[in-house]
Amino acid sequence: MGEESNLIRRKNSELLRALLFRKRKAIKAEMVKETGLSVVTINSLVKELVKENILLENASVQQKTGRPAAEYIFNYDKSYYLLISIQEKKSHERKRRLEIIVKIVNLDGVEIVSEVVEFSDNMEDLLGVIEKYILREYEIESIGLALPGKIFEGVITSSWESVFDCWNIEEELKRITDIPIKIQNDAHIMTMGFCVEHHLIGESVVGIFYPEKSMPGVTILSNGVLIEGQKGLAGETKYLPMLMDKAAPDTDIELANNLSEIVAIYNAVIAPSIFVISSENIDEKIIRKQIEMNTYLSRQPNSPVIYFDRNFQQSMTVGLRRLVTKDTIYKIC
Secondary structure (H helix, E strand, C coil): CHHHHHHHHHHHHHHHHHHHHHHCEEEHHHHHHHHCCCHHHHHHHHHHHHHCCCEEEEEEECCCCCCCEEEEEECCCCCEEEEEEEEECCCCCCCCCEEEEEEEEECCCCEEEEEEEECCCCHHHHHHHHHHHHCCCCCEEEEEEEECCEEECCEEECCHHHCCCCCCHHHHHCCCCCCCEEEEEHHHHHHHHHHHHCCCCCCEEEEEECCCCCCCEEEEEECCEECCCHHHCCCCHHHCCCCCCCCCCCCHHHHHHHHHHHHHHHHHHCCCCEEEEECCCCCHHHHHHHHHHCHHHHHCCCCCEEEECCCHHHHHHHHHHHHHHCCCCCCCC
8 A cells, every 4th residue: 555655646746746847836726726636635745845846935926815825936957957969060171070069958948058079089088078067066867969870779870970880878878877868860859859849749740951061861750759760770861872872962052952852752752741951051042942943842742841940959959858858747848
């Protein structure tokens, strides 16, 4: 009976915390009404959550009738997420380089830390960067990592310039900390983040991330669920016949033409309701013109809406937040 009671209490606590996380603040009468829990249960849980610093007691609120009631607010600074994305550095140099974008955000997504760190092609150095940030004064709940590569059973495959191939960051990180980490491909994170930001999470979506002077990555989402093939592979556009023997595009027109062909192929095969294209430095008008000129697209029965992501970093941050919260009561939608 004791074990069953503890389980019920834990479920009730999760229900109340999830409510306050979404609602931000409430008086006890609202908690009772919106959770369906009894007054006695709410009183006990609120007392416990205030003691744990998850809820903060605010000023009293005057009711239409009766005495003022204490209002409680959710403490979004109770814990934090460490969000890391490894990205190609914007540079005029001929040599392509990567850099690490590090953010620490609270439970509400407010950025507490935002820094850029040089990247070396070494897993130990990356682990050192992670260790540096988890040892700061913030209580890190979990870690989200996005990188240009695919992950299967914890091992990175098919990565940028093969830099990350065979890395098992999650396993190696266990030597440093027991804080959970989730790792995902950058195109997947961008697409998910954009869809969350623009309330498109329930749509069928094809996301295309096409950095300058690089090869594109493609993501397929269905009702917020990532569709992948064998060994975590999906959207390997660099293996499409028309791109397989090509180098990365040198001009905006060449990149836009590649994009229009990719859109035509995925429109025929997937028939999504939405395409999300992220190619920050290319003029949107050039891309739209090439897509409109594609004669194959004009003959296809599916007519998707095409969105352009002009804030890649914001999409990455939101996508990483969703990655680390998707299995928790603090899931963002």
